Amino acid sequence: MRPLIALLLALSFPAAAHAVESQSWEGWIVGEPCADRLQVADCPLRYIDRPVLLLEDGRALAFVVAEGRAVSPAEVDKAYGKKVRIQGGLQDGVLQPVQLEVLEVSGERKFFKGCL
Numbered sequence: 001m002r003p004l005i006a007l008l009l010a011l012s013f014p015a016a017a018h019a020v021e022s023q024s025w026e027g028w029i030v031g032e033p034c035a036d037r038l039q040v041a042d043c044p045l046r047y048i049d050r051p052v053l054l055l056e057d058g059r060a061l062a063f064v065v066a067e068g069r070a071v072s073p074a075e076v077d078k079a080y081g082k083k084v085r086i087q088g089g090l091q092d093g094v095l096q097p098v099q100l101e102v103l104e105v106s107g108e109r110k111f112f113k114g115c116l
Contacts, residue, residue: 043080053095084104
């Protein structure tokens with residue numbers, strides 16, 4: 001019985017070494033070309049197919065976006081150009097998100113008769 005437990009423990013350590021440590025990352029979701037120019041405002045929607053997280057220090061982190069994953073394309077669409085917090089870990093230089101939280105809310109536009 002003890003050799004079996006020792007074998008199971010030995011096999012579990014390499015798996016733990018490859019696990020990604022979860023961290024919190026804050027920045028703006030923009031297209032990759034906009035991140036290269038450090039442009040947050042007015043980043044064209046045509047770059048939404050290559051989203052990255054632009055950090056305050058100017059670094060850009062690619063992250064995993066897919067249907068059925070923690071961050072879906074619909075969530076990226078809603079958060080595009082806004083400040084967000086992504087929780088997850090880095091694996092081979094790519095952010096593996098487990099949660100996306102939008103920190104910046106869009107202002108609700110109110111009109112009054114004087115605008116007409």
